[in-house]
Amino acid sequence: MKTNFNEKVERRGTDSIKWNVNGMLGMAEYADEESIPMWVADMDFKVPNFLIEKMEERTKEGVYGYNIPSENYYKGILYWQKNRNNWDIKKDWIVTNTGVVSAICYSIKAFTEEGDGVVIQNPVYPPFKRAIEVNNRKIVNNKLKFDGKKYTIDFKDLEEKLKDPKNKMMILCNPHNPVGRVWKKEELEKIVELCLKYSITIISDEIHSDLALFNNAFTSLGTVNEKILDQLVVCTSISKTFNCAALKIANTIIPNNVMKIKFLNEMERNWDKPTANMYGAVAIESTYTKDGEIWLEELKKYLEKNYIYMKNFIEENFKNLKCIELEGTYLGWLDLREMNLEYKEIKRKIEREAKIVIDGGEIFGEEGEGFVRINFACHEDVLKEALNRLKSTFPNE
Ligand SMILES: Cc1ncc(COP(=O)(O)O)c(C=O)c1O
Incomplete structure (x- = not known):
C-alpha cells in the first residue's frame, strides 16, 4: 500500500473549522480567504482509502439505528495497544x-472533589486548564523547564506539588502538545514513582502517541510500572492519528474496576x-489494523519531511526566530522571543501581512508567551508558501 500524501485536497469551502474564515476568526483577530490555516490540530490529508470504503459500505446499509461496538472493535483496540x-x-x-477532553472532565469529577488541586504542566493544551476550572477544581501548575532548546520536567517542583495533600490528580500530556516532547521512559518512571508515593490519580492523555517521530520511542504510562494501574486513566483516540476528529470517538482505558465504575457513573449522570x-x-x-499501521508509518515519513523542511528553512532564513526540536506530534513550536518586535506586533503581522493563522503561545499558559504553535500537517506546497510569506513579512529577522 502506498498512500499519496502529496495529493492536493481542497478544504476551503468545506465545513472544516480549520479552513473556514469564521472558524479561523475563533482563534485569530484577522483572517480572510487568502489566510493559510496552520492552527487547530487537524491534518489536511485524507483518511486511508480503506476507511473511506468501509464508511461507504456502512452508509449504503441505509439504516442508522442505535448500534453497539462489535467484537472486532475491541479486538482492534487490544491489537493496537499490544502491537x-x-x-x-x-x-x-x-x-x-x-x-478525550470529555474523558478528562469525567475523570476530574469522578476522582476528585470540588476545591482539590489538579496538576498540569504549562505550556500545555488549553482544555486541561479549562476542564479543571469549569469543574471548580484548582489548577496547580508544575511548569516545564526550558533551557532555550529543550523542555524538561521540573521534578523537584513536581514533588512539592504532589506532596501537598490538597492536590489529588495530575494530567499528563504524553506526548506533549505543544512542546513536542515524547517523554522518555525514565521521565515517566519518575512521575509514576511520585504519583505512587503521594497517592495521586494520574490521567495520561495519549492522543498523540502514534505520532512519535524520528525514532523517538513512545511509552504508554500503562507500561511503566504495574503498581500505577490502580490509579491510572489512559486517554486514547484515533482522531489525530487518522485525522478523524469529527467522528467524535475516544477510548478511555481504566484498569481499576472501582475507578471504572465511578467514571461510568459520571457519564451516566449526563446520560452519556x-x-x-x-x-x-x-x-x-478498520484503522486499528495492520493496514492502519502501514498507512501511519507512511504518514509519519511525510510529517518528518515537512518538519525537517521547516526547521532547515527557519535556520537558513532567520537569525532571531527559532524552531524548537520536535520529537513527536505535527505541531511545531516556534520561539519568537529574540525577534526585534513586540510579540503582539509579530502576531499582528503574521495574521494580517503574512496571512497565516497560527496558535499564539499564550493560549497554552503564560509560559507560552513569545512562542507560536504551527501545524505542519499540510501539503508541502502549503508549508512552503507559508514559510515564504513569513520570510517576506520579516525580512530582517
Ligand atoms: C493533547 C490533546 N488532547 C485532546 C485533544 C482533543 O481531543 P478530543 O477532540 O477527543 O476531545 C487534543 C486536540 O488537539 C489534544 O492535542
Missing part, C-alpha cells in the same frame, strides 16, 4: 466515549452512554 505500545490491556478496561457512534466504530475497526 504499538506493548501494553496488554483487557477488554473490560475500555470505556468508549465521545472525546459508553458506546461508539456508528462511523466512529467503523473507523476504529
Whole structure:
C-alpha cells in the first residue's frame, strides 16, 4: 500500500473549522480567504482509502439505528495497544466515549472533589486548564523547564506539588502538545514513582502517541510500572492519528474496576452512554489494523519531511526566530522571543501581512508567551508558501 500524501485536497469551502474564515476568526483577530490555516490540530490529508470504503459500505446499509461496538472493535483496540505500545490491556478496561477532553472532565469529577488541586504542566493544551476550572477544581501548575532548546520536567517542583495533600490528580500530556516532547521512559518512571508515593490519580492523555517521530520511542504510562494501574486513566483516540476528529470517538482505558465504575457513573449522570457512534466504530475497526499501521508509518515519513523542511528553512532564513526540536506530534513550536518586535506586533503581522493563522503561545499558559504553535500537517506546497510569506513579512529577522 502506498498512500499519496502529496495529493492536493481542497478544504476551503468545506465545513472544516480549520479552513473556514469564521472558524479561523475563533482563534485569530484577522483572517480572510487568502489566510493559510496552520492552527487547530487537524491534518489536511485524507483518511486511508480503506476507511473511506468501509464508511461507504456502512452508509449504503441505509439504516442508522442505535448500534453497539462489535467484537472486532475491541479486538482492534487490544491489537493496537499490544502491537504499538506493548501494553496488554483487557477488554473490560475500555470505556468508549465521545472525546478525550470529555474523558478528562469525567475523570476530574469522578476522582476528585470540588476545591482539590489538579496538576498540569504549562505550556500545555488549553482544555486541561479549562476542564479543571469549569469543574471548580484548582489548577496547580508544575511548569516545564526550558533551557532555550529543550523542555524538561521540573521534578523537584513536581514533588512539592504532589506532596501537598490538597492536590489529588495530575494530567499528563504524553506526548506533549505543544512542546513536542515524547517523554522518555525514565521521565515517566519518575512521575509514576511520585504519583505512587503521594497517592495521586494520574490521567495520561495519549492522543498523540502514534505520532512519535524520528525514532523517538513512545511509552504508554500503562507500561511503566504495574503498581500505577490502580490509579491510572489512559486517554486514547484515533482522531489525530487518522485525522478523524469529527467522528467524535475516544477510548478511555481504566484498569481499576472501582475507578471504572465511578467514571461510568459520571457519564451516566449526563446520560452519556459508553458506546461508539456508528462511523466512529467503523473507523476504529478498520484503522486499528495492520493496514492502519502501514498507512501511519507512511504518514509519519511525510510529517518528518515537512518538519525537517521547516526547521532547515527557519535556520537558513532567520537569525532571531527559532524552531524548537520536535520529537513527536505535527505541531511545531516556534520561539519568537529574540525577534526585534513586540510579540503582539509579530502576531499582528503574521495574521494580517503574512496571512497565516497560527496558535499564539499564550493560549497554552503564560509560559507560552513569545512562542507560536504551527501545524505542519499540510501539503508541502502549503508549508512552503507559508514559510515564504513569513520570510517576506520579516525580512530582517
Ligand atoms: C493533547 C490533546 N488532547 C485532546 C485533544 C482533543 O481531543 P478530543 O477532540 O477527543 O476531545 C487534543 C486536540 O488537539 C489534544 O492535542
